[in-house]
Amino acid sequence: MARINYIELPSTALSASKTFYAEAFEMTLVDYGPTYSCTVSGDVEVGLQGDLGAATDAPLPVILVDDLEATLAAVANAGGVIVRPIFAFPGGRRFHFRDPSGNELAAWVQTKG
Numbered sequence: 001m002a003r004i005n006y007i008e009l010p011s012t013a014l015s016a017s018k019t020f021y022a023e024a025f026e027m028t029l030v031d032y033g034p035t036y037s038c039t040v041s042g043d044v045e046v047g048l049q050g051d052l053g054a055a056t057d058a059p060l061p062v063i064l065v066d067d068l069e070a071t072l073a074a075v076a077n078a079g080g081v082i083v084r085p086i087f088a089f090p091g092g093r094r095f096h097f098r099d100p101s102g103n104e105l106a107a108w109v110q111t112k113g
Contacts, residue, residue, distance in 0.1 A: 002063050002064060002065045002066075002071070002107075003063065003064055004044065004061050004062065004063050004064075005043075005044055005045060005062065005063070005064040006038070006044070006045045006046075006047050006060075006061070006062035006064075006108075007044065007045070007046055007047070007059050007060070007061055007062070008038075008046075008047040008048075008049050008055075008056070008059065008060040008062055008106075009046065009047065009048055009049065009059050009060075010049055010052065010055035010056060010057065010058075010059075011048040011049060011050045011055070012050075012052065014035065014037065014048055014050035017048050017050075018037050018048060021039075021046065021048075027039050027046065028040075029046075029048070032090045032091065033090060034050075035049070035050035035051035035054075036048065036049055036050060036051065036090075037050075047062075056096075056104050058104070060096075060104060060105065060106055061103075061105045061106075062094065062105070062106045062107070062108055063105060063106070063107045063108070064108060064109075064110070065107050065108070065109060066109070067109070068086060068093055068094070068095065068107065068108070068109045069086070071107045072085075072086065072095055072097075072107070075097050075107065079100050080097040080098065080099055080100070081097060081098045082095060082096070082097050083096045083097060083098055083104060084096035084106075088111075091110060091111055092108050092109055092110045092111045093108065093109055093111065094106045094107060094108035094109070095107060
């Protein structure tokens, strides 16, 4: 079953944001390259996107799915607008879409191994 398992936040000051979440909420963040860091609790994760060219303007809900291609087709068939086609990143693959109200979300699959 698909579920939101990430909320990705744009971060104009990645180091300061990491320190803030660690100190304010005792979150442990793991770096995935120089511009991305996230929690790895196994629940709903918080991702900090420091690459402002890749970041959205608002928090980005990210939905974990089993089949990315089938989900892309289902989103398009249901009236969603694909705004960023499937791409790979460290740990998985995803695409971005807008729902009928204009909210941007992403769907992703985790890479095995």
